[in-house]
């Protein structure tokens with residue numbers, strides 16, 4: 001029997017999401033997240049030449065949309081997809097061989113294997129509430145984002161959407177649950193500017209009959225989609241972060 005207490009949260013997530021990936025759930029998530037992601041992409045106002053991080057990229061479908069959005073003949077732009085699950089990353093790479101401005105990296109949001117002051121924009125779809133140390137992840141985002149860079153963190157699990165709280169007991173891994181206001185306070189505490197929260201409804205049609213396990217009927221699913229995902233937007237101030245290991249006097 002595996003002693004879950006003896007392994008790190010990252011390792012638990014790696015094992016759990018490797019299983020999801022092997023069951024084909026990485027690719028499946030596109031249909032569940034595409035509506036809220038497309039609305040978010042429109043708000044990101046991506047431009048050719050920008051450097052973008054897809055944090056918790058899974059099987060990489062959103063990274064590919066980002067790569068298309070920042071490509072251009074003069075300035076190609078660059079997208080990095082990062083995920084703690086090596087099996088998700090293997091599949092993301094296999095599905096993206098035609099992209100020359102897209103790279104996938106195995107690593108944790110709490111220790112982003114990238115240099116300081118690099119990314120103009122960050123997208124994270126349905127991943128942030130899995131991070132055992134959300135504060136550490138925010139510090140890392142701050143470090144790797146370019147001065148005035150912006151992030152767009154999209155989550156369906158938050159206190160103000162009661163339906164989503166049903167997942168907390170059911171999923172096999174620990175989840176972080178905060179309200180919209182608690183997230184806003186947290187982002188401000190981590191020195192981000194222009195902090196905003198927007199609700200993004202899922203605009204896909206709901207079937208008349210619901211037979212899955214998360215909702216009692218189609219009406220509940222419709223209500224969940226109407227309440228929508230929470231999109232957290234914030235900007236890094238116009239300052240240059242020092243490399244890791246150096247402290248500003």
Ligand SMILES: C[S@@+](CC[C@H](N)C(=O)[O-])C[C@H]1O[C@@H](n2cnc3c(N)ncnc32)[C@H](O)[C@@H]1O
Pocket residue numbers: 010013014017026029030033055056057058059062082083084085088107108109110124125126127130131132
């Ligand atoms: C629900 S999936 C969403 C994947 C993808 N963004 C999508 O929408 O299809 C959550 C993803 O977050 C990743 N994840 C969980 N904890 C992580 C961490 N600490 N650092 C990086 N990725 C993490 C998982 O491996 C998984 O691929």
